[in-house]
Structures are given as structure tokens and as C-alpha cells.
Amino acid sequence: MSECSTSCPAAEDPTLQRVRRIAESYRGKEGSLIQALHAVQSAYGYLPLEVQKIVSETLDIPLPTVSGVVTFYSFFSTEPHGKHNIRICLGTACYVRGGVRVVDRLEEILGCKVGHTTADGMFTFEIARCIGACGLAPAISIDDKVYANVNPDEIPQILASYYKAEEANA
Amino acid sequence: MAKYAPRLNSLEDLQAIKDAFLAETEKYRHTVIVCGGTGCVSAHCADVLSALKKQYSVRGLRDEVRIVESGCIGLCALGPTVVVEPEGVFYCNMTPERIVQVVDKHLIGGNIILDYTFLDEKTGEHIPYMKDIPFFHDQIKIALRNCGAIDYDSIEEYISRDGYFGFAKAVNELGRTGVYEELKASGLRGRGGAGFPTGVKWESGYNQPGEQKYIVCNADEGDPGAYMDRSILEGDPHSVIEGMLLGGYTIGANKGYVYVRAEYPIAVERLSEAIETARAFGLLGENILGSGFSFDIEIRIGAGAFVCGEETALLNSIEGKRGEPRQKPPFPFQKGLFGCPTIINNVETLANVPVIIVRGAEWFASYGVGRSKGTKVFALAGDIKYSGIVEVPMGIRMGDIVFTIGGGIKDGKPFKAVQTGGPSGGCLTKDHLDVSVDYESLSAMGAIMGSGGMIVMDENTCMVDTARYFMDFVQDESCGHCVPCRVGTKRLLEILQRIVSGRGEVSDLDRLEKMALTIKDTAMCGLGQTAPNPLLTTLKYFRDEYEAHVIHKTCPAHVCKDMITYVIDPEKCRGCTLCARQCPVSAITGSVKEPHVIDSEKCTRCGTCISNCKFGAIMIK
Ligand SMILES: Cc1cc2nc3c(=O)[nH]c(=O)nc-3n(C[C@H](O)[C@H](O)[C@H](O)COP(=O)(O)O)c2cc1C
Ligand code: FES
Numbered sequence: 194m195s196e197c198s199t200s201c202p203a204a205e206d207p208t209l210q211r212v213r214r215i216a217e218s219y220r221g222k223e224g225s226l227i228q229a230l231h232a233v234q235s236a237y238g239y240l241p242l243e244v245q246k247i248v249s250e251t252l253d254i255p256l257p258t259v260s261g262v263v264t265f266y267s268f269f270s271t272e273p274h275g276k277h278n279i280r281i282c283l284g285t286a287c288y289v290r291g292g293v294r295v296v297d298r299l300e301e302i303l304g305c306k307v308g309h310t311t312a313d314g315m316f317t318f319e320i321a322r323c324i325g326a327c328g329l330a331p332a333i334s335i336d337d338k339v340y341a342n343v344n345p346d347e348i349p350q351i352l353a354s355y356y357k358a359e360e361a362n363a
Numbered sequence: 364m365a366k367y368a369p370r371l372n373s374l375e376d377l378q379a380i381k382d383a384f385l386a387e388t389e390k391y392r393h394t395v396i397v398c399g400g401t402g403c404v405s406a407h408c409a410d411v412l413s414a415l416k417k418q419y420s421v422r423g424l425r426d427e428v429r430i431v432e433s434g435c436i437g438l439c440a441l442g443p444t445v446v447v448e449p450e451g452v453f454y455c456n457m458t459p460e461r462i463v464q465v466v467d468k469h470l471i472g473g474n475i476i477l478d479y480t481f482l483d484e485k486t487g488e489h490i491p492y493m494k495d496i497p498f499f500h501d502q503i504k505i506a507l508r509n510c511g512a513i514d515y516d517s518i519e520e521y522i523s524r525d526g527y528f529g530f531a532k533a534v535n536e537l538g539r540t541g542v543y544e545e546l547k548a549s550g551l552r553g554r555g556g557a558g559f560p561t562g563v564k565w566e567s568g569y570n571q572p573g574e575q576k577y578i579v580c581n582a583d584e585g586d587p588g589a590y591m592d593r594s595i596l597e598g599d600p601h602s603v604i605e606g607m608l609l610g611g612y613t614i615g616a617n618k619g620y621v622y623v624r625a626e627y628p629i630a631v632e633r634l635s636e637a638i639e640t641a642r643a644f645g646l647l648g649e650n651i652l653g654s655g656f657s658f659d660i661e662i663r664i665g666a667g668a669f670v671c672g673e674e675t676a677l678l679n680s681i682e683g684k685r686g687e688p689r690q691k692p693p694f695p696f697q698k699g700l701f702g703c704p705t706i707i708n709n710v711e712t713l714a715n716v717p718v719i720i721v722r723g724a725e726w727f728a729s730y731g732v733g734r735s736k737g738t739k740v741f742a743l744a745g746d747i748k749y750s751g752i753v754e755v756p757m758g759i760r761m762g763d764i765v766f767t768i769g770g771g772i773k774d775g776k777p778f779k780a781v782q783t784g785g786p787s788g789g790c791l792t793k794d795h796l797d798v799s800v801d802y803e804s805l806s807a808m809g810a811i812m813g814s815g816g817m818i819v820m821d822e823n824t825c826m827v828d829t830a831r832y833f834m835d836f837v838q839d840e841s842c843g844h845c846v847p848c849r850v851g852t853k854r855l856l857e858i859l860q861r862i863v864s865g866r867g868e869v870s871d872l873d874r875l876e877k878m879a880l881t882i883k884d885t886a887m888c889g890l891g892q893t894a895p896n897p898l899l900t901t902l903k904y905f906r907d908e909y910e911a912h913v914i915h916k917t918c919p920a921h922v923c924k925d926m927i928t929y930v931i932d933p934e935k936c937r938g939c940t941l942c943a944r945q946c947p948v949s950a951i952t953g954s955v956k957e958p959h960v961i962d963s964e965k966c967t968r969c970g971t972c973i974s975n976c977k978f979g980a981i982m983i984k
Contacts, residue, residue: 223701227665227683322836325590330745
């Protein structure tokens with residue numbers, strides 16, 4: 194489609210255009226806001242206000258409703274994330290098995306607090322409530338990979354592998 | 364998946380698939396099952412599987428051995444695990460090297476490699492056969508009947524074990540009323556926590572007038588520390604699909620939703636594939652098995668909110684809204700999803716249904732005690748030796764789960780408590796090891812059956828801190844809709860934080876109790892109504908520990924950081940300097956070969972020194 198309305202300026206960033214296209218695929222589907230936001234977030238990385246506006250316009254849902262949903266659910270983020278997402282489990286099993294020590298150590302190594310991204314943009318570091326590896330607690334996940342029975346002393350080694358991969362890619 | 368998929372139009376077609384599968388697999392001498400549950404995945408079972416596939420090609424075993432990647436076999440602590448059938452030999456802690464040996468010595472040579480089998484630490488002997496291992500011996504697998512036993516990706520294998528025969532029996536023999544009558548007679552109760560009789564629920568769904576109705580599967584599994592539902596979805600997705608199909612048929616719904624938490628991508632993937640396959644086989648879609656009944660399923664993914672496990676909040680979330688609970692009545696069966704009559708059931712509940720229909724109410728009810736029939740799946744975790752997924756008949760002794768099945772406490776430490784029901788449940792003590800695990804007995808103790816989380820704690824766990832942990836959880840997850848839950852849990856948390864940081868007062872204990880009881884009575888939904896349970900049970904059963912915190916300002920378990928100090932025993936310290944070098948905050952000083960000292964002002968009690976000291980010289984006081 195070539196004709197663009199005012200809400201779609203020709204100069205719009207291509208990633209935002211992509212967001213619009215993704216959101217469009219959910220138009221008219223009953224109750225699909227959350228599913229649309231998932232898809233948009235996985236394409237754009239996070240859900241800043243401008244992205245929320247596009248979702249709101251495309252699905253014809255008021256912006257406050259969209260924002261209300263985004264802020265309600267912990268999976269949605271309005272801040273950009275690092276290249277890799279570290280989630281340290283503090284579910285009951287991991288808490289009982291010393292998950293807090295893993296958190297403390299990571300804060301120390303990464304030099305940033307839970308919920309933040311490292312200065313070099315490599316890692317965002319969050320707490321998870323059970324990642325389903327309770328039998329092998331404490332567990333953490335980095336992106337989709339689960340590390341079980343984590344000993345705080347092994348963390349530098351684990352992180353090093355990501356830096357190494359980054360160098361290899363560069 | 365480009366699979367050949369015949370459309371099945373009748374019971375005879377279903378039977379033909381079953382016969383063909385059994386005939387096809389009969390020709391194999393062995394089936395090797397490699398566990399692909401989450402635990403084993405994180406223990407790198409994929410490497411074991413690929414080494415196995417390679418070796419069996421090299422050794423030309425394609426026509427003699429069948430390889431299956433299954434869902435969770437259960438004993439996650441010893442993963443990756445592998446079972447060789449038909450003997451039922453259980454190999455644990457597998458590696459690519461070990462599996463190559465198993466191919467050569469066992470599959471080809473016919474000799475079990477005893478060293479790779481389960482080691483019974485009590486007797487020092489290996490136990491090769493799965494059925495003899497205490498962890499498996501006392502389990503009864505009904506909901507988990509296929510989990511860890513079949514290829515989760517094979518609808519044919521599911522059918523070969525009487526899968527979808529439950530639906531066929533429902534449409535051909537029982538009829539809609541017959542299904543809920545059978546369930547009522549079986550005594551099946553909801554496994555999501557509340558324990559409501561499933562047959563009664565389905566009957567009310569059937570009786571409710573309405574053009575459009577829905578059946579919803581609750582796969583939100585919010586208890587942080589539990590993964591039973593995940594194991595079922597990943598290991599036997601068709602059992603959940605068939606359960607929903609039966610529910611839809613009974614109440615008259617042609618559409619089902621599965622609400623899965625976003626943290627479970629593998630479960631979503633396997634379930635989506637199973638739904639696709641079921642459609643291709645005509646087991647979802649129009650006129651299923653020629654019955655005239657049509658049904659389909661859609662998956663909805665959650666977005667990280669514990670309260671969405673509560674059924675009315677879940678409905679809001681499926682509708683794409685904020686997951687806030689709705690006022691009841693009207694109940695979901697009257698006015699649920701998109702305003703239509705809706706029946707909501709938990710994953711495990713639904714997985715039980717097909718086999719109850721096939722084998723009958725009487726068979727199911729022969730397991731269990733009193734008003735708690737059948738079995739319950741638990742995720743056994745924490746300070747337990749054999750953590751994993753277990754399914755036990757209701758009425759089993761708590762102590763048997765912990766000590767016989769679970770093998771007791773890790774590292775031989777004393778048992779302190781077991782927590783069931785997650786943030787809505789309670790902590791029981793060593794005095795409760797004889798309690799029967801069933802809905803009524805657990806409630807009478809102030810704990811609950813819950814959805815199946817069972818966390819075992821050793822003496823190094825502080826019960827006040829545990830109560831604080833759960834309060835922090837519910838306070839964080841409270842949706843904020845009602846005041847008792849929003850404000851009340853916050854106040855409770857503040858008091859608990861005060862106590863664990865050494866600033867508590869004796870009067871805090873009564874204050875906690877009073878406020879907790881008020882929240883229980885006045886909160887709007889189950890989250891708030893049950894949120895005080897971990898606090899109330901620990902207050903009741905571990906009062907001395909609370910008193911130690913508020914009166915003596917000590918933490919008997921040495922957990923609460925503000926009440927402990929680390930000291931080096933000068934007698935034991937050899938001055939090796941290791942601790943001083945590793946201390947992340949440089950709180951340890953001393954010269955070589957001289958006893959070191961810890962500056963407790965600087966010390967963050969991180970425990971690095973303790974875990975690294977080779978002489979056991981560092982103590983907590
Ligand atoms: C705060 C809260 C969280 C809940 N979380 C879950 C859950 O994660 N999974 C579940 O099946 N039921 C959960 N429930 C129970 C559901 O509300 C509902 O009772 C259940 O899904 C009904 O299915 P059943 O009868 O098969 O157990 C939760 C209830 C409350 C109050
Ligand atoms: S509690 Fe950490 S994985 Fe479940």
C-alpha cells in the first residue's frame with residue numbers, strides 16, 4: 194500500500210513501520226492486545242510510548258488502556274534492554290538454595306543493580322520468579338539458556354563466554 | 364512438520380492408528396528414552412541425544428533400536444537421565460561418552476552397565492531397574508502416565524496408549540451427561556489449588572444456557588518453585604488437549620483457550636505443535652471422529668503477573684486486559700470469558716480426565732483417601748536430595764515423600780520444614796511428617812495442598828525470613844485492586860523486614876497475627892485471602908524463632924544478615940590468605956601464616972570466605 198495517512202509519515206523509521214505491520218496483523222482479533230504487545234516487544238526490544246501509540250492507533254484501543262496493560266505486566270518493558278537478558282531465579286526453591294548470593298555476586302561483577310542494564314549495554318539483569326528448573330536450584334537464565342546449580346564463583350566464567358562470543362562476532 | 368496425517372473419522376480409524384503403531388514398534392529390540400525435560404535440558408541432554416543418534420547409526424541399529432526424546436522422567440537431580448526399555452533400566456548423570464558405552468555394552472552386548480545406574484547411598488549398591496528405585500517405587504502415575512514414557516511429539520504413540528479413546532468413548536457411549544457423571548463418581552477435584560469437584564463444575568457448565576461457551580485451561584502455574592504443569596505440557600501435551608476436548612464436548616463449548624505463562628516457551632512450542640498435529644488428524648476441528656462435535660483450541664501467552672493464575676483475573680488477561688480479578692458472583696460458569704459461560708480447569712486436572720473416562724471412575728477412586736481421590740503431582744525441590752517431579756497417591760505420609768521418595772535432606776543435614784502451596788500455603792514441621800497428604804488433612808494444619816509445589820528446607824533456613832520472602836512476593840504481585848491486600852500486605856512486609864533486620868519488638872508478633880487474620884477475611888480474591896498463610900503457619904509452628912529475633916535479636920539459622928557476624932577462629936586459621944584475596948569488599952586482613960581477621964563493619968556476609976576456606980576456620984555467630 195503506498196498511500197500513507199498522517200499517522201504514517203513517509204519518514205517513519207523502518208523498525209516503527211515494522212511495528213505497525215505486526216500490530217496490524219492483530220487487528221480485529223478479539224482480546225489480542227497482550228499477544229500483539231508480545232510480538233511488538235520481541236521485534237522492537239521494548240515498548241516506549243511511541244510504540245505504544247502505534248499499537249493503540251492500529252488496534253483502535255485507547256492509549257491509556259494500552260499503557261495500563263504495559264505497566265501491569267512485568268514482562269513488558271518501557272526501557273531498552275541490553276544485548277543479553279540475565280534472569281536470576283528467586284523462586285522459592287532457588288531462594289532456599291542460595292539464589293540471593295547469586296544476585297549479590299552478579300551485582301558486584303556487573304557493577305549495576307537488579308533491574309538495570311550494564312554501562313556497556315551487554316547485559317540487563319533481572320529477577321525471575323521460577324524458571325522451572327527448581328530441581329536444580331539455584332538457576333539463572335541468560336536469554337533462552339538455563340544455567341542450573343549455579344555456584345556464585347562460576348559466574349565470571351559464564352559471563353566471559355558471552356564477551357568472547359561478542360568479540361568473535363565483531 | 365511434514366508428517367503424514369490421515370484424517371480420523373471414527374473409533375475404527377483411531378484403533379487402526381493404535382494397531383499400526385504397536386505393530387511398527389514391536390519390531391524394535393529396545394527403546395531408548397532420553398529425558399528432554401527442562402532439568403535435563405539444562406544438564407545438556409541434547410549432547411547425550413546426539414551422541415546416541417550418532418553411535419546407533421554407526422553401529423547400524425536403526426532397525427533394532429528406537430530412540431525417543433521424552434518429557435520429564437522425574438528425577439531431575441540426576442539428569443541427564445536415560446531409560447532403556449523393555450528392561451526398564453535407568454541410567455543417570457549421562458554424558459556423551461557414557462551413552463556410547465551404553466550403546467556398545469548394553470544395547471549390543473546385552474549387559475547393563477551397573478556403574479551408570481542409580482546408586483543407593485544407604486546400601487552403597489547400584490539399583491539398575493527403575494521400578495526398584497525408591498524414588499519411583501511408591502509413585503502412581505496417572506496424570507503423568509505418559510510423561511517421560513513417550514515421545515511428546517508423537518500423536519500416534521499417545522493414541523497407542525489409549526489416547527483420544529476417552530473422547531471416542533464419550534461420544535459413542537457416555538454422552539455429555541455421562542462424562543460429568545463419571546467424573547463426579549471418580550471424585551476428581553481441581554488440581555489448581557482450590558480442589559473443587561471437576562464433575563460438578565462441568566455439570567454446571569452443561570446446565571448453563573448459552574449459545575457460545577468456552578473451556579479454559581489454566582497453565583499459568585504461578586507458584587514460584589513449582590513446575591508440574593510445565594512438565595505435563597512439555598511431556599504429554601495431547602493429554603491436555605484431549606481433556607479440553609472432553610470438557611468442551613460436555614459443556615457444549617466449541618472453543619478452548621490455554622493460558623500459558625510467558626516463562627514457558629518450550630511448553631508453548633510443544634503444545635502448539637501438538638495442536639497442529641491434532642488438527643491434521645481431525646482430532647480438533649469440524650465433526651471430530653464423526654461425532655458432529657466441532658472444537659478448536661487457541662493458546663494465549665501471559666505476561667508475568669502472578670494474580671493471573673486466579674481464574675477471573677486470568678479471564679481478563681485472555682481478553683487482553685489488565686489481569687485484575689472480577690467480583691464473584693457472577694461465577695465464570697455463568698458469565699466468564701467475553702461474557703459467556705466458561706469453565707476453567709488446571710492442566711493437571713485436565714490431564715487426569717481422559718484416562719478416567721477410559722478406565723472408569725471406580726478405578727480412579729481406588730486410589731486416595733476420603734474425599735481426596737486419585738493422585739497428586741508434586742514438584743519436590745529445595746534442600747532435598749532427589750529433587751524432581753513426583754506423582755503420589757493421596758493419603759501418602761508427608762514423611763514418605765520427603766524421606767523415601769526424596770531421599771531426605773541434602774548433605775545429611777537435619778530436616779526443618781516443608782512448604783506446600785507456595786505463597787498461598789504453609790510450612791509444616793518435623794512433627795507433621797506423619798500427616799496424610801490430602802486436601803482435608805493439609806488444610807487442618809493451616810497448610811494447603813496447593814497446586815503442587817513442595818519445598819523442603821533444612822536447618823539453615825530461617826522461617827521468619829521465609830515468611831518475609833513470601834510476603835515480599837505477594838506484596839509485589841498484589842494487583843492493587845482491593846485495600847486489604849494492597850495496603851495490608853505492605854504493612855505486614857514492613858513489620859517482617861523490621862524483624863529480620865533486628866529492629867523488631869515483641870508486640871510485633873501479635874500485630875502480625877491480627878493484621879494477617881483481617882486480610883484473610885476481607886481481601887477480594889484468593890491472592891489476598893491466602894497471602895497470610897505462610898506467615899500464620901510459621902508464627903504458629905516456629906514461634907520460638909520469631910521470639911529469638913525480637914527478644915534476643917538473634918537468628919538461630921544464621922541467615923538474617925543484620926544479626927550475624929563472621930569470625931575467623933584463630934586456632935583453625937593457617938594464614939593461607941585465600942579468603943583475604945577473594946573477599947569482594949576487602950574486609951579480611953592478615954599476614955601470611957598468621958591468623959586473619961574480619962572487619963565486621965565492612966563485611967557484607969556474602970559467604971565467599973566460608974565456601975572457600977579449606978580449614979573450616981570461618982564461623983557465623
Ligand atoms: C492468587 C491465585 C493464583 C492462582 N494460580 C493458579 C495457577 O497458577 N494455576 C492454576 O491452575 N490455578 C491457580 N489458581 C486457582 C484458579 O483460580 C482456579 O481455581 C483453578 O484454575 C481451577 O481449576 P481446577 O478446578 O482444575 O483446579 C490460583 C488462584 C489464586 C487465588
Ligand atoms: S524456583 Fe528457581 S527455577 Fe523454580
